[in-house]
Amino acid sequence: MNITFLTTDEPLFLPKFFENVLPALARRHTVRVCSVPPLYKSQSSAQAARRYLASFGVTATIQLTTRLLRAKLARQSIETICRRADIAYELIGDVNAPKFLDSLRRENVDLLVSVSCPQIFRRALIETPPRGILNIHGAILPQYRGVLPSFWMMANGEQWAGVSIYFVNEAIDAGDLCGQEVFPISADESLEEFILRSKVIAADLLLRTIGAMELGDVERRPLDLAQGSYCPWPDAKAVQRFRAAGRRLWGTKRSSAVMGAAIFRRSRPQPRTIE
Numbered sequence: 098m099n100i101t102f103l104t105t106d107e108p109l110f111l112p113k114f115f116e117n118v119l120p121a122l123a124r125r126h127t128v129r130v131c132s133v134p135p136l137y138k139s140q141s142s143a144q145a146a147r148r149y150l151a152s153f154g155v156t157a158t159i160q161l162t163t164r165l166l167r168a169k170l171a172r173q174s175i176e177t178i179c180r181r182a183d184i185a186y187e188l189i190g191d192v193n194a195p196k197f198l199d200s201l202r203r204e205n206v207d208l209l210v211s212v213s214c215p216q217i218f219r220r221a222l223i224e225t226p227p228r229g230i231l232n233i234h235g236a237i238l239p240q241y242r243g244v245l246p247s248f249w250m251m252a253n254g255e256q257w258a259g260v261s262i263y264f265v266n267e268a269i270d271a272g273d274l275c276g277q278e279v280f281p282i283s284a285d286e287s288l289e290e291f292i293l294r295s296k297v298i299a300a301d302l303l304l305r306t307i308g309a310m311e312l313g314d315v316e317r318r319p320l321d322l323a324q325g326s327y328c329p330w331p332d333a334k335a336v337q338r339f340r341a342a343g344r345r346l347w348g349t350k351r352s353s354a355v356m357g358a359a360i361f362r363r364s365r366p367q368p369r370t371i372e
Contacts (some may be wrong), residue, residue: 098207098228098311099127103192103214104175105135108168110292115175117300119182122307129185129204132175133192133216152331153346160347186271193219206308210303211265218265228310230265232272233299235292237261237279239325242270247292249328251282252339258282258291260299262306263320273317273337276293277305287345 101121104111115130122128136145150158168174179186185222189197192214198221201209208228211218223230236246237259250258262276278298282291309315331339 098307100129100208100210100307101204101206101226102128102130102210102212103216103230104130104132104212105215106132106175106188107135107213108174109164109289110296111175112173112178113293114212114296114300117297118303119178119184121304123184125311126291126307129187129206130175130179130180131189131197133188133189133214135215143349148330152333153336154333157346164347167301167321188283192216193222198222198225205364217269218267220267223265223267228321229266231262231275231303232265232270233303234261234263234270235259235295235299237277238263238270239320239322241328242322242325243328244330246328247295248288248331248339249290249335251288251344252331252335254342256282258295260302262299262302264317268322271322272322274320275315275317276302276309278302287348288346307327 102115119128119130142212144159146295149161153161191197193216193303202225206226209222209226209230211230211232213233218230233259234242234246236242236250237257238261241249247258257277257279258281263270263274266272272309278301280295280298286294294298306315311361
C-alpha cells in the first residue's frame with residue numbers, strides 16, 4: 098500500500114511511536130509523513146503556552162519547557178526518525194487544502210493514518226484515500242473521547258487504559274473501530290511515562306491492523322457514542338484532582354526517550370485485543 102501519515106511536530110512522545118512504526122512499514126509499503134503545526138485552529142504559540150500555564154501551573158510549565166529544549170538540542174523529532182529510515186517528510190499547513198488533496202491523488206495514496214493530528218478532517222479529505230483514514234486514539238473508545246485521555250484516565254483513578262484505532266468519519270473520535278488494546282495503568286508511573294508506554298503499544302497495534310488490512314481481515318465495529326464519554330481540556334481543578342490521586346505529570350530521573358524505552362523493556366504489558 099501507499100501510506101501517508103498525518104501528524105504534528107511534537108518532539109517528546111511521537112518520535113517513540115514513529116521509531117517503532119516506520120522502519121517496519123517501509124519494508125513492505127510506500128510511506129510518507131506529513132506534519133502540521135501543533136496548534137488548534139487559529140491558536141498562537143503564546144495562547145497555547147498561557148493555556149498550559151493556567152491549567153498545570155508554573156512548575157509543570159518549566160518542566161515542559163526544559164524537556165522541549167532538551168529534545169531540540171538532541172534533535173529528537175519525527176523528521177529525524179524519517180531521515181534515518183529514508184522516508185519522505187514534509188510540513189503542510191492544512192490537510193483539507195485542495196492542493197494537498199491533489200497531491201494525495203497524484204501520489205496514489207491508498208491509506209491515511211492520523212497520529213495526534215490536531216486538524217478536523219473534512220469530507221473531501223476523508224473520501225480521498227480508497228482505503229480510508231485510520232486514527233489512533235489513546236483510550237478505550239468510546240470512553241474518553243476528546244483531549245488528553247491519558248491525563249483524564251489517571252485523574253479519574255482508572256486501573257485500565259487502552260489504545261483504539263478506527264476509520265475516521267466526520268464526527269469527533271467516531272467511526273468504525275478496527276483495533277483496540279487494553280492494558281493496566283501502573284500505580285507508580287507518571288503521565289510522561291504512561292504516554293511513552295502507550296505510544297509503543299499503539300505502534301504495535303497499528304502494524305497488526307495494517308497487516309490485517311493487507312489480508313482483507315479487518316473487523317469493523319461501529320462505536321456506540323451514547324455509551325461513551327468526552328474529555329475537554331483540563332482546568333486547574335482537574336489538575337488538582339490528578340495530583341490528589343498521587344499522580345505526577347513528569348518523570349524525575351531520566352530523559353523522556355531513555356525512560357520510555359527502559360519502562361517498556363522492564364514491564365511490557367499484556368494487552369487484550371478486541372475480538
